[in-house]
Amino acid sequence: MPSEEPEPTEAEKAAAPRDPEEIYSDLNLFGQIFDRIRAEYVDPPDEKELIRAAIQGMLTSLDPHSGYLPPTDYDEAREDISGEFGGLGIEVTMEEGTIKVVSPIDDTPAAKAGILANDLIVALDNQPIQGLSLDEAVDKMRGPIGTDIKVTVIREGVTDPIDFTMTRATIAMRAVRWSMEGDVAVLRLSRFSEQAFVGIEKAIKDIYAEADGKAPKGIILDLRNNPGGLVDQAVYVADAFLDKGAVVLTRGRTESESARYDAEPDALDKQIADVPLVVLINGGSASASEIVAGALQDHKRATLVGTRSFGKGSVQSIISLGPDGAMRLTTARYYTPNNRSIQALGITPDIEVRQEVPEELKGRDEIIGEAGLAGHITIEGQQEATVGSSVYVPGEKADDTQLQYAIRLIDGEESDPSYPPKAE
Numbered sequence: 001m002p003s004e005e006p007e008p009t010e011a012e013k014a015a016a017p018r019d020p021e022e023i024y025s026d027l028n029l030f031g032q033i034f035d036r037i038r039a040e041y042v043d044p045p046d047e048k049e050l051i052r053a054a055i056q057g058m059l060t061s062l063d064p065h066s067g068y069l070p071p072t073d074y075d076e077a078r079e080d081i082s083g084e085f086g087g088l089g090i091e092v093t094m095e096e097g098t099i100k101v102v103s104p105i106d107d108t109p110a111a112k113a114g115i116l117a118n119d120l121i122v123a124l125d126n127q128p129i130q131g132l133s134l135d136e137a138v139d140k141m142r143g144p145i146g147t148d149i150k151v152t153v154i155r156e157g158v159t160d161p162i163d164f165t166m167t168r169a170t171i172a173m174r175a176v177r178w179s180m181e182g183d184v185a186v187l188r189l190s191r192f193s194e195q196a197f198v199g200i201e202k203a204i205k206d207i208y209a210e211a212d213g214k215a216p217k218g219i220i221l222d223l224r225n226n227p228g229g230l231v232d233q234a235v236y237v238a239d240a241f242l243d244k245g246a247v248v249l250t251r252g253r254t255e256s257e258s259a260r261y262d263a264e265p266d267a268l269d270k271q272i273a274d275v276p277l278v279v280l281i282n283g284g285s286a287s288a289s290e291i292v293a294g295a296l297q298d299h300k301r302a303t304l305v306g307t308r309s310f311g312k313g314s315v316q317s318i319i320s321l322g323p324d325g326a327m328r329l330t331t332a333r334y335y336t337p338n339n340r341s342i343q344a345l346g347i348t349p350d351i352e353v354r355q356e357v358p359e360e361l362k363g364r365d366e367i368i369g370e371a372g373l374a375g376h377i378t379i380e381g382q383q384e385a386t387v388g389s390s391v392y393v394p395g396e397k398a399d400d401t402q403l404q405y406a407i408r409l410i411d412g413e414e415s416d417p418s419y420p421p422k423a424e
Contacts, residue, residue: 030054052068056068059328060133062375063376063377065314066329067135067328068326069328071323073139074320076138081194082193082194086168087141088141089104089109089111089169090115090141091104095372096374099122099129099134099137100121101120101153103117103284109169113166115164117284118155118364121137121152123150123161124149126150145168146167146168149166150165151165151166152164176203177190181220182217184411185203187204187219187221190225192226196230196236197233197236204268215274219272219277220279220403221277221280224281224285226284227287227289227310228289229287231261231288235248238291238292238295239263242299243263243269244263244264245263245299246261248336250315252315253331257332276410277296277301278302278304278406278409278419280306281293281349282308282391283346283367283391284391285310285347286309289310290309290310290311290312290313294340298340303351303418303419303420304351305350305353305409308349308385309369309389310370311344312343313341313342313344313345314332315332315334317331330377343376343382344369344377344384345385346369350418351409354390355390357392365390365391368385369385369388370385372385
């Protein structure tokens with residue numbers, strides 16, 4: 001009697017190696033279409049752009065974070081990593097063909113002009129941007145320092161489009177800003193560029209110097225609306241507050257993309273070892289922000305306050321293609337020290353504190369995050385976010401409910417079982 005073998009699942013079929021002849025047949029089909037376009041399209045096409053568009057389509061079909069970087073975009077990506085570039089200071093994403101503002105970067109033309117998270121950019125210098133890729137729209141917003149650009153946005157709840165005329169500036173993103181709220185130090189980390197760890201290190205040094213060597217009563221690390229950046233900077237920043245243990249685990253398809261990054265004892269974490277730590281997160285805290293928040297939460301070094309984070313649990317490698325630019329490719333998933341994946345789920349704060357949102361923004365201050373992006377990477381059996389998380393942060397500290405709660409928590413005016421965190 002013949003044995004009944006179960007039908008392979010769709011995932012098993014996709015993972016099975018394909019016959020090389022099938023692959024070459026598909027490539028031959030691509031060549032046929034390319035030749036027909038070259039020969040018969042109504043206007044002679046730019047062949048190089050056709051190839052680049054095909055490459056871009058192939059990469060963007062994988063997930064929302066993979067893509068092709070033409071040479072000029074690659075140069076800008078390197079500037080972004082270094083922490084300096086010329087532009088407006090707007091973090092954007094693509095949703096259903098529309099350019100959506102994730103958040104304006106602190107102290108940039110966009111933030112000063114009044115651009116808000118969730119604004120939809122519809123035109124640049126009166127030219128509609130429908131049909132442009134995310135990289136193309138960003139390229140148009142960047143340009144020579146001192147030049148003006150008009151940005152037209154649609155804002156939910158506002159009937160007419162809003163025009164903002166801004167002057168491009170050097171976005172020398174000072175990654176860390178700090179202030180003292182009484183005896184509590186507040187460190188605002190806006191992005192994980194190459195300036196992130198040195199910014200944290202300098203801020204702590206300056207805080208102690210201003211107090212003649214006296215430790216602050218507590219530290220608040222503000223990672224709200226921080227879109228992430230370099231994984232190594234996330235490791236360095238977490239290491240500033242930890243003296244041992246894993247910071248993040250990465251797992252990729254190949255062994256070279258799988259790694260464990262550990263904290264090491266040093267003078268900095270020894271100096272602040274006994275200083276209580278609160279980390280602020282919200283729906284705009286993504287990627288490297290979630291690595292840091294997850295590590296500090298798992299190690300019981302910090303209490304997390306705010307709303308659920310974005311849920312971007314993947315690592316992108318920028319792979320140089322020489323004179324042809326580069327490709328941004330998702331090469332690994334990352335996990336917190338306790339082996340938690342936050343992909344499309346986010347990190348839940350120990351204490352949920354919601355902002356007092358102005359009436360005109362209520363219901364429009366939330367984003368679902370990674371789970372709301374078309375084509376996002378899924379993990380079998382893992383729960384995903386189905387409701388939004390707030391990204392609203394008031395401009396005035398006095399109106400900042402989350403910040404004020406964290407200050408009161410450290411000052412002892414509020415109490416919660418999760419503060420201070422207790423090692424298990």
